[in-house]
Amino acid sequence: MTGPHGDRARSERDRRFDQVLERLDRASSVVITTHANADGDGAGSEVALAAFLRERGADAWIVNPTPFPVSFDFLLPNREWVLPPRSGLEARRCGEADLAVVLDTAQVPRIGRVKSLIRHLPKVVIDHHPPSDRPIDGIVVCDTSACATGSLVFELIDRAGGPWPPPVAHALYVAVMTDTGGFRFSNTDRDCFRVAARLVELGAVPEALFRTVYGRFRVRHFELLREALATLTVHADGRIAWMTVPKDVYDRVGATVDDLEGFVDVPRDIDGVRVAMLFRTTADGRIKVSLRSVPPIDVGAVATGFGGGGHARAAAAVVTGPLGEVIARVLRRVERVVDEQGAGMERDNLLD
Ligand SMILES: [Mn+2]
Structure with missing residues (x-):
């Protein structure tokens, strides 16, 4: 300051x-x-x-x-x-x-x-x-x-x-x-x-x-990551990307939320991606979405709109509904935010 x-x-x-x-x-x-x-x-x-x-x-x-x-x-x-x-x-x-x-x-x-x-x-x-x-x-x-x-x-x-x-x-x-x-x-x-x-x-x-x-991941972290990677989806001309965590694999390997450390970084680290998301099914059957963005995009407001919260670049919300529907609803909101706030962004000019 x-x-x-x-x-x-x-x-x-x-x-x-x-x-x-x-x-x-x-x-x-x-x-x-x-x-x-x-x-x-x-x-x-x-x-x-x-x-x-x-x-x-x-x-x-x-x-x-x-x-x-x-x-x-x-x-x-x-x-x-x-x-x-x-x-x-x-x-x-x-x-x-x-x-x-x-x-x-x-x-x-x-x-x-x-x-x-x-x-x-x-x-x-x-x-x-x-x-x-x-x-x-x-x-x-x-x-x-x-x-x-x-x-x-x-x-x-x-x-x-x-x-x-x-x-x-x-x-x-x-x-x-x-x-x-x-x-x-x-x-x-x-x-x-x-x-x-x-x-x-x-x-x-x-x-x-x-x-x-x-540096102390358990093997099940990578077993789960392997299956989550299979769900990787890139959308909106490469500006939005997400993965989901398969519930059956999560349960089968005996995972806990600790095992999801770094998952959302995978879609975030793809060249050109402005907003990355990770979707997972919680213990009570709802869908938790974690959101990450690159400046100046504010995903905190997106999360708040779904009853969650967080920071401008890292936020989360828990949403009720079937996985596919939740993805579609969140995606609509994120597409709008990327269109509104991401205009003119060039990844190769990050240091300007
Ligand atoms: Mn903190």
Whole structure:
């Protein structure tokens, strides 16, 4: 952010950070949560904040609407920081806590069952998504210019002057790395590299963290990818592409959503594609569509139109209906957006 407007936004954000730090100073037991199906940013931000608070002598517990993601549990110095879902312990710790911190979402529906567990607690929200119509009440630090919630947690801890126990550096590096697709997506900016550089100084090891996150696929990931690739469809003069995840194969190989990591990148990475989509059938029989776009195309609005949400370049929605019908409906909307916003785009002039 530059210029007077950016400076004002930044000083307002810093004022909120000071309020957050004041709340954290007074809290002796904090419950930390994030959105359902936590990603590297949500999970990494949780671990980092918990490690920071524990280093300062507070109790900090992670309570998530869905199980803590297996692919990121290597970040946890102690598995017991994550309270067992729906346990007596979980209810007791939430009852004893004096503050809740919600990370990487500011929306009530996204925290699912955790809503009632933290209903009685004052709340702090730290997020980088556009504001929603169902905001969580509390002290809210929302900066949509931040590449990741992890970079905001970094700013918070930096403002406090540390401490920086090793799990903080590892977890925040993973948060920033995953939300920028390994420092490649459009949210990869100067601030993001500045934060990453500081985290490396503080002990994060890029190669080891990259390999741990992106180099540990299970065979079933590739078995499923092989079948999904067979569905690859390119449309609208090569400007729109998508794949579907065959439900029968998904079930047969015993896949989980973790196994779909990177699938939507396949159609996105085809030369000339402006919007990429991945369709899959959810456990309750509805269709989840993940959308990706290249600038300036905004697929966030498309997802919102189907009751979902997300960022301009990465968004998702869950739609009811048979797969073929859902594809046709989403495709109609996407075709319009590509026609309206993609006029004059030339892939070979990306750097202009
Ligand atoms: Mn995020």
